[in-house]
Amino acid sequence: MADPVRIAVVGAAGRMxxxxxxxxxxxxxVRVVLAANRSPxxxxxxxxxxxxxxxxxxxxxxxxDVLVDFTGPESSxxxxxxCAEAGVAAVVGTTGFDDEQASALDDAAESIPLLHATNFSRxxxxxxxxxxxxxxxxxxxxxxxxxxxxxxxxDAPSGTANTLLDEIDDVRGDAxxxxxxxxxxxxxxxxxxxxxxxxxxxxxEHEVLLADDHQLxxxxxxxxxxxxxxxxxxxxxxxxxxxxxxxxxxDEVLDA
Ligand SMILES: NC(=O)C1=CN([C@@H]2O[C@H](COP(=O)(O)OP(=O)(O)OC[C@H]3O[C@@H](n4cnc5c(N)ncnc54)[C@H](OP(=O)(O)O)[C@@H]3O)[C@@H](O)[C@H]2O)C=CC1
Ligand SMILES: O=C(O)C1=N[C@H](C(=O)O)C[C@H](O)C1
Numbered sequence: 001m002a003d004p005v006r007i008a009v010v011g012a013a014g015r016m017x018x019x020x021x022x023x024x025x026x027x028x029x030v031r032v033v034l035a036a037n038r039s040p041x042x043x044x045x046x047x048x049x050x051x052x053x054x055x056x057x058x059x060x061x062x063x064x065d066v067l068v069d070f071t072g073p074e075s076s077x078x079x080x081x082x083c084a085e086a087g088v089a090a091v092v093g094t095t096g097f098d099d100e101q102a103s104a105l106d107d108a109a110e111s112i113p114l115l116h117a118t119n120f121s122r123x124x125x126x127x128x129x130x131x132x133x134x135x136x137x138x139x140x141x142x143x144x145x146x147x148x149x150x151x152x153x154x155d156a157p158s159g160t161a162n163t164l165l166d167e168i169d170d171v172r173g174d175a176x177x178x179x180x181x182x183x184x185x186x187x188x189x190x191x192x193x194x195x196x197x198x199x200x201x202x203x204x205e206h207e208v209l210l211a212d213d214h215q216l217x218x219x220x221x222x223x224x225x226x227x228x229x230x231x232x233x234x235x236x237x238x239x240x241x242x243x244x245x246x247x248x249x250x251d252e253v254l255d256a
Contacts, residue, residue, distance in 0.1 A: 004028060004031040005237060006062075009021055009032060011052075012037045014070060016229060016230065017035070022230070034050065035048070059088055065088070066089045067079065067091070069093065080108045083108065089112050095118050095155050095160075096155030106247060113246060115239075115250065118160045118162065119229070128167050131208050134210055134217055135168050141217075144194075145209075146197065149196075149197075150198070153198060179196075
């Protein structure tokens with residue numbers, strides 16, 4: 001069997017960071033060589049947690065093959081730039097990038113392999129394909145996208161909802177997006193309603209609803225645990241570890 005892929009996890013103390021360290025511990029194709037976090041934390045899943053402000057030095061000391069980042073847009077851009085400097089591949093799960101931050105990922109991908117996905121679950125990959133097919137088959141139907149997440153989520157709508165909206169635009173052309181409705185606001189033809197709900201500990205749900213006067217089609221994905229995202233991100237890291245510099249999609253990992 002091949003040597004395990006050497007992984008660095010940033011955002012180690014976050015919800016996803018903790019899940020990644022836990023899931024990685026049960027796999028023999030990856031080995032965590034660095035866990036780092038902005039705020040000080042002693043230990044997670046048996047890993048000492050280093051100060052993420054020292055990432056450039058830590059990458060040089062620990063020599064990971066791939067860094068896995070689930071943090072925030074500002075830190076993600078900073079960590080990916082450190083990877084580009086150090087020649088370390090990057091798997092990015094962070095969402096909520098503005099255009100400038102997104103193009104910083106493109107810049108890094110000129111010198112390292114980089115894979116960014118707004119959702120690392122296989123179910124959402126299948127949902128994206130199903131949505132494309134449904135929207136193409138039902139061209140005049142009204143479309144509404146609703147996502148529900150835990151009350152600690154910062155960005156809205158979710159990265160996955162934005163990806164689903166882009167899939168719909170690919171098929172229909174750019175539609176007006178209406179974010180929530182209030183007061184006297186009847187639906188206009190072709191608009192897409194977008195709704196973000198935040199409650200309790202919901203891991204992540206996405207629904208694309210298509211309806212006309214006679215039929216309603218609801219396509220829904222519910223993540224049962226963050227383990228599905230962590231497993232997908234580690235699969236992506238293993239796949240990415242043998243790639244050339246460039247920008248890659250999670251679909252390429254699933255199709256391999
Ligand atoms: N692509 C996918 O499949 C998934 C993507 N996500 C995305 O991953 C990201 C993280 O989610 P989650 O783990 O729930 O978030 P948490 O808030 O639980 O954790 C965020 C982590 O990132 C760190 N962080 C946040 N902002 C900064 C910053 N400016 N500088 C340095 N470190 C920072 C935090 O450090 P500290 O401890 O110091 O606060 C913490 O370790 C989000 O963008 C979320 O949307 C989540 C799940 C699945
Ligand atoms: O913040 C989360 O939790 C999640 N974020 C991702 C997103 O913004 O789409 C993926 C998943 O839904 C969980």
